[in-house]
Amino acid sequence: MLINADFSRRATVSGDEYQWIASPQKGVERVMLDRIGEEKARATSIVRYAPNSHFPQHQHPGGEEILVLSGTFSDEMGDYPAGWYLRNPPGSAHQPFSDPGAIIFVKLRQMPEEENRTVRADTNDPNCWQQLTDREICPLFTGGYEQVSLQRVNAGVTLFPEPIQSAELLILSGTLCTGEKRFAKGSWIRLPAGEYPEFLAGSDGVTYFEKQNHLGDVMNRSA
Template sequence: MLVNADFSRRAIVAPTEYQWVASPLSGVERVMLDRLGDEKARATSIVRYAPGSGYSPHLHPGGEEILVLSGTFSEGGKHYPAGWYLRNPPGSSHQPFSDEGALIFVKLWQMRADESRPVRIDTCDASRWAVKDGRESCLLFADRTEHVSIERLTAGARVFAGPVEGAEILVLEGCLLDSAQQHGPGSWIRLPAGEYLAFIAGSAGATMYLKTGHLSSHAREASAPC
């Protein structure tokens, strides 16, 4: 299965364009934002858990990255409400479920094979935030390949200061503007290498998940499922 599989092209999915697809597990649905493969795939998705739904224990050979958007996502005896960021490294296993229901942003098979450290960050914890380059930033992960953060922009602030080697954005609050569109909460944007100075925060500002460095051909090939 191929969904937004040409990484040389811009890809944008607005919430009004979400197409919910049932997963193999009852009560769990997903919106496929990009995908290369079937059930074992390099994939970026919005996943919705109905109350009381979940998966049986399973492995993640290529790793899994999660941002909890609403509700409470659980693994084993640990519970993560909205705002938590999780990274389960390649080779890890878990049994995810949600008693109350949850909406999560998920990325599969997009980690370096040698990544080994689990990450658990509560982005609602004020101590995690710092002012960087004139805006508030919550660092989630960084290595020599990628950089992941939550960014808060004031009205009119530029998303990028100059050219980028590709980027991925999920708008969490407020909106982003470019020369052609307005991107509200839930909008997912993937940008190939280029200059995107027209991307600015709207009149109420914007909060966004921002990931860079992972879209090079080398990074994609290194994390692709066999």
């Protein structure tokens, strides 16, 4: 299965374009944003847990990255309400579930084999945020191959004032403008290397999850 699998091209999915597909596990549905592979795949998805749903114990040979968007997501390590960022390195395993229901943003099999850090970060904690001139940043992870953060950008500000190597965004609130296009909450955007001066925060500002410089290897493979 190939979905938005050409990483040398821009890919977008607006929140109003979501197509929910049942997973093999009852009560769990997903929106496939990009994917290379079948059930065991390199994948980026929005996943929805119905109340009292769960997945059986499973491993993550290529790692797993999660941002909880709503509800409460849980596993053996704890309960994670909306705003929590989780990072499980390659070779880790868990048994996820949700008692009240949850929606999460998930990236699977996208970490190098040598990655060994487990991360649990509550982005609701004001102490996690740093104030800059035109935005606030909540750093989540920095490695030799990627930088992950949440950002709150003021109205009219250019998101990328300099060229980027690659970037991936999930809009959490507000709007992102590019030309006549408006991306609202829930929109997902993946950008290859280049300049993007037209990407501006909307009139109410924009808050988003961002990954940068993480697509080099996969873009080389797809070239």
